[in-house]
Amino acid sequence: MDSAEKELLFSLSKAYHLYNYMLSLIVAITNEARRHVEVGAARAKREGTPPPSDKFAYNKFALQLEENRMLQDFVESQKQSWEDDIEFVRKLYGQIEQSEIYKDYMDSQDDSYDADREVWRQLYKALVMENDDLDSLLEEKSLYWNDDKEVVDTFVLKTIKRFDPKNKKNQELLPEYKDEEDKDFARRLFRATIMNADQYQRYMSEASRNWDFSRLAYMDVVIMQIAIAEMLTFPAIPISVTINEFVDLAKIYSTPKSGGYINGMLDAIARHLVKTGKLLKPIGENPRKVKHEQKMAERRNYAKMKAEENASAEEQEPEELEETFLGEPTDEA
Numbered sequence: 001m002d003s004a005e006k007e008l009l010f011s012l013s014k015a016y017h018l019y020n021y022m023l024s025l026i027v028a029i030t031n032e033a034r035r036h037v038e039v040g041a042a043r044a045k046r047e048g049t050p051p052p053s054d055k056f057a058y059n060k061f062a063l064q065l066e067e068n069r070m071l072q073d074f075v076e077s078q079k080q081s082w083e084d085d086i087e088f089v090r091k092l093y094g095q096i097e098q099s100e101i102y103k104d105y106m107d108s109q110d111d112s113y114d115a116d117r118e119v120w121r122q123l124y125k126a127l128v129m130e131n132d133d134l135d136s137l138l139e140e141k142s143l144y145w146n147d148d149k150e151v152v153d154t155f156v157l158k159t160i161k162r163f164d165p166k167n168k169k170n171q172e173l174l175p176e177y178k179d180e181e182d183k184d185f186a187r188r189l190f191r192a193t194i195m196n197a198d199q200y201q202r203y204m205s206e207a208s209r210n211w212d213f214s215r216l217a218y219m220d221v222v223i224m225q226i227a228i229a230e231m232l233t234f235p236a237i238p239i240s241v242t243i244n245e246f247v248d249l250a251k252i253y254s255t256p257k258s259g260g261y262i263n264g265m266l267d268a269i270a271r272h273l274v275k276t277g278k279l280l281k282p283i284g285e286n287p288r289k290v291k292h293e294q295k296m297a298e299r300r301n302y303a304k305m306k307a308e309e310n311a312s313a314e315e316q317e318p319e320e321l322e323e324t325f326l327g328e329p330t331d332e333a
Helices: 002-047 060-067 069-077 082-098 100-107 113-128 132-141 145-162 165-170 180-195 197-207 218-233 239-253 258-275 287-314 318-326
Strands: none
Touching (some): 002 060, 002 082, 002 145, 002 180, 060 165, 082 100, 082 113, 082 132, 180 197, 180 218, 197 218, 197 258, 218 258, 239 258
16 A cells, blocks of 8 residues: 555656646747747848847746746756757747747737736647647656646646736746645545445445446546545535536546546435435535536426417417518508
8 A cells, every 4th residue: 555655646746747847848948939039130130131029039928937946946856858859849839930829929019928928828728738749758758747738737827827927936836735734635535545445336336226337437437436535535525526526537537428427426326325324414416417407497498488489479360460470551552
């Protein structure tokens, strides 16, 4: 168990490493843009032509990120650097230059910090989040990183959005753990899931008759085991919150149909555990179920309204119908 727990904490540290590494990619691209500007400026001076714009190379958000103390500490503590993959950085910068996002930014007269920050948010979403070359490169560096990248991307975007020029180089990045309690949460959830796996599978069977584990995706079983562990181990977390979080995880890590299936199963399992006294939390309402019922009610009300309108029209007398369609006589009549 101890070795497995060490592996868990190591994988979490690798995810945080990737978070910092992706932020430092923005700095590496900015440095490449600066090099292009310097080469272009030297050529323009020789040829007597206007120098290239340095707007992107000296993007205010990117400069603040480059000076960030937390990021600098990370870069100094790691052996890996984007200098080791400069060809990838140059290729990505070329793709950025060709993008409409970049062209619109360079053509815009808006030189505000907000505009500089926003262009990097858009570029990251468009060219870094979905990048096969980057995925291949990261896979070569760490077996953990491809699985982590989708989540890490959301953290990078959140970080970009939170940057404030007033904080200068002291802008806080997201911490690896919020506090020691946060780290302890990961340990407790992991241990509960591993040590009680057989018991949790029995709860699944009790909640759903004719359960056939052989027909389930293995990841679905694992996700439900972790969800049950959270329900039973952390009394302060509402059942509905747990269900929502693990349904979202299922959509990412399991099959396309897993989200809806796990939503229904976890709801049934939670109700069974409450009913049998194993779970001492109020069941509450499942927000997804409530939302679905609201949509169905809206559809029924709409269908009822249309039916009433049709029935009302059919009950009108022929003369009334003629008057409705023909209206007042015109001059031509």
